[in-house]
Amino acid sequence: MIVLPDAAWVEILAVRGLTTVQDAGRPGRMHEGVPPGGALVPELAARANLAVGNGHGAPLLEVFGGVTLAPRGRSLAVATEDGAARTLEADEALDVPSPRGLRVRYVAVAGGLAVPRVLGGRGTLLVAELGGHQGRALRRGDRIEVGSSALARERTSAPLALDTSRAVRVFQGPDIGRFEAGALDTLVSEPFTILPTSDRTGARLAGPVLARLDGDTGRSAPMVRGAIQVPASGAPIVLGPDHPTTGGYPVLAVVARADLGTLFARPVGAAVRFVLADPGDRTAAV
Amino acid sequence: MGSETDGLALGTRLRACEGVVDAVVTEDRVCVYFEPGAVPRDLDRALERGVGGASATPREVIVRVSYDGPDLALVASLSGLPAEDVIRLHAAGVYVVRMVGFLPGFAYLGGLEPRLVVARRSVPRPRVDAGSVAIAADYTAVYPFASPGGWNVIGHAQGAEMFRSDTGALLRLGDRVRFERVG
Numbered sequence: 288m289i290v291l292p293d294a295a296w297v298e299i300l301a302v303r304g305l306t307t308v309q310d311a312g313r314p315g316r317m318h319e320g321v322p323p324g325g326a327l328v329p330e331l332a333a334r335a336n337l338a339v340g341n342g343h344g345a346p347l348l349e350v351f352g353g354v355t356l357a358p359r360g361r362s363l364a365v366a367t368e369d370g371a372a373r374t375l376e377a378d379e380a381l382d383v384p385s386p387r388g389l390r391v392r393y394v395a396v397a398g399g400l401a402v403p404r405v406l407g408g409r410g411t412l413l414v415a416e417l418g419g420h421q422g423r424a425l426r427r428g429d430r431i432e433v434g435s436s437a438l439a440r441e442r443t444s445a446p447l448a449l450d451t452s453r454a455v456r457v458f459q460g461p462d463i464g465r466f467e468a469g470a471l472d473t474l475v476s477e478p479f480t481i482l483p484t485s486d487r488t489g490a491r492l493a494g495p496v497l498a499r500l501d502g503d504t505g506r507s508a509p510m511v512r513g514a515i516q517v518p519a520s521g522a523p524i525v526l527g528p529d530h531p532t533t534g535g536y537p538v539l540a541v542v543a544r545a546d547l548g549t550l551f552a553r554p555v556g557a558a559v560r561f562v563l564a565d566p567g568d569r570t571a572a573v
Numbered sequence: 574m575g576s577e578t579d580g581l582a583l584g585t586r587l588r589a590c591e592g593v594v595d596a597v598v599t600e601d602r603v604c605v606y607f608e609p610g611a612v613p614r615d616l617d618r619a620l621e622r623g624v625g626g627a628s629a630t631p632r633e634v635i636v637r638v639s640y641d642g643p644d645l646a647l648v649a650s651l652s653g654l655p656a657e658d659v660i661r662l663h664a665a666g667v668y669v670v671r672m673v674g675f676l677p678g679f680a681y682l683g684g685l686e687p688r689l690v691v692a693r694r695s696v697p698r699p700r701v702d703a704g705s706v707a708i709a710a711d712y713t714a715v716y717p718f719a720s721p722g723g724w725n726v727i728g729h730a731q732g733a734e735m736f737r738s739d740t741g742a743l744l745r746l747g748d749r750v751r752f753e754r755v756g
Contacts, residue, residue, distance in 0.1 A: 317595045317606065318584055319742035320677040320717075405738050415677045415718055417738040461602075507674055507681070509597035509604030533599055533674025544609060572609035 295360040295433040297396055299425050300380055304352020305486075308400050308419035308431070311344025313408030317532045323512060324410045324418075325528045327391050327487055330449050330548040331368035335395035337443045338366035340436065345399035346409040348425070350392045353385040363433065364397035370444050388451070390485070390554050398436035412529060413487075451553050455546045456564035456571050460515065461508075462537035467498040471563075474515070474540055479523070479559045487529040489516075490551060492559060496521035497539055507533040513542035527551060543571035577669055577683075578631050578747035586619040598746060599672040631669070633749040636715060636733045638664070638706050639756040642726035644694070648708065651691045660754065662686040663727065668713060668750040678717035678736025680744040685711050697723035704730045706752070717742075731755055 299306070309332065312325030326332035326349055333343035341347075348354060357380045358365075366372040367383060375381055386392045402409050402419055411419025420431050459471060479494035497517045510516070514526045516536040525542055526534075542550055543564050550559065564571045580598040587596035587605055592613030595606040603620075607613050640660040649656040668682035675681075685708060693709045698721065701707065705716040707724035716722065717735035735743050744750065 314606075315588070315595045316677075316741065318588070318597050318673060320673050320675060320679050320736075321741070322677075406741060412677070414720060415736065415738070422738075506600060507672065508599050508602045509674070511604065511606065531675045532597060533672060 293361060293435070295358055295363055295398075296430045297356050297363070297400065297433060298359050299354065299356055299427055299429040299431075301355040301427055302352070302425055303354070303385065304350070306348055306350045306352070306354050306425045307411035307413070307423075308346050308402050308425070309349040309410040310346040310408055312410065312528065313406055313412070313418070316406055317509070320532050321406060321415070322412065322488075322529045322532055324408055324412055326393065326410075327528060328368075328389075328393075328449070328548050328552045330447070331389070331391070331552060332393045332395075334370045334447060335366045335368045335393040336399070338370045338372040339364045339395050339397040340440050340442045341395055341397065341399050342440070345395065345434075346402055346419075347393050347395040347400060350383060350386070350394060351390070353383055354394065354425075355380055355382045356394070357381065358396075358433075359430065364436070366395050368393040370447070372442060386554065388554060389552050390481070391552070396433050398434035401432040401434040414529065449549050449552055451549055451557065453549060454560045454562040455550050456543035456568070457515065457540040457561050458543065458564050458566065458571075460538035460540045463539065465499055465501050465537040466517070466539055467500055470497045470499075470517075470539055473497060474523070475561045475563050479561070481553050481555050481557050481559065483555045485527075485555065487527050489524040489527045489530055490553075492523050492525065494522070497523055499537060501537075503535050507535045508538075510534045510538075511541065513544065513547050514538045515540045515542065525550060543568075545571050576747065577671055580672075581631075581746035583619070584746065587616070590615045590619055597674065599674065631747040631749055632745075633751070634744060635751050635753055636706075637731040637755045638728040638752045639731055640664075640706075640728040640754060641756070642706065642728045644707075644725035645727045648689065648691055648725050648727055652688055654688060659689060659727065662689055663708070663713065664752050664754045666713075666752070668752075670744050670746050670748045670750065671712070673742060673744065673746060676716070676718055676720055676736075678742035678744070679714060680735070680742075680748070680750070681712045682714055682750055683712060685713050687711075691725060693723040694725060697721055698726075701726060702729070704733065706730055
């Protein structure tokens, strides 16, 4: 094996909770059952990446618990989602503690993580054991190659526009007719909280029951990130980046695309209030 | 919606429209995904030709099955048939891919013998093995990956790769599937 003089790896020294490699997603494969993927909170991932001169969607670590890592081979610029970059000497350990006030953290390295592109994306899809580092969650001792930072852009500090206390805008969903009158009013007037069972497939919420009119019809329909599915229990699930591409539960409402980040960034136990979006509000879509 | 091969053609046409990222066609819905800053044009035309347009030729795939699933006895009991008849009827069917979704490469196969139509398990299993051949309502399917699941598992596919990380899903809308009993 030829080792280039500037070759570098990140070695995982300790992992607490789920840590995977994620990127900007795997678009255009939903018709094969492949979810869109991508960072759970793209705004936070972009902030870490931009701080070390990467493109906003470069492969990086998505950390639900905490992680300790060290560069091998050479020094390396790293940044977390707070947007502050620092240079680690070779073998200098960095401990990234568990997120506070956030569901996930991100750790970017200059040059990005050089994992293979699989079906158009480099992120980990756990259910299909593909992408990222060997298609799985990271564990102690893993070594991940780092890409060349020769093409690095200027490091930028993106302003953080994520306010995780504001109301989350929703549009009325396609299955409103399968709910009792008033279900949408309940959704946008009562508070909900994020349950610990929330993951990359969806944020599961506790709150008032959103009453349905019918049982599960068994007819599955296409799904989208942000769709608020309501199972028979009446407790809603907001679909995340690794959501099943089709589903049979009725969709009461859909979270505005611009507000997905503020929802999925919220930690377990955080409050969520929904508000009806103005259908003409173009800022909700982008 | 017309036939499943019409659905395949419709999805292909929609995905070819400028600005469309993806399109998913299920039995009674079509969902088109696009970047919000660039609303695609030509969707109306693609949709107008949705029924009765040019159809792709469906492929036929044979999946070899060992009928040794944990719910075989349950399905036999629910259907009032001997287990041997459940196996014979399932293996005699010619199935068509009605939609692809849920998991990567998971194809909902229609055409199940009416006597084999049974409800999902009341409590889903936390883990259904990859390769499990299962039935629920009027569908049958092969699980491409291990996953939680509520379908009744009657067998296991042998050597079938329903999804590959280099080529994607084996089955497309409209493809025909037959099961061949082994073991």
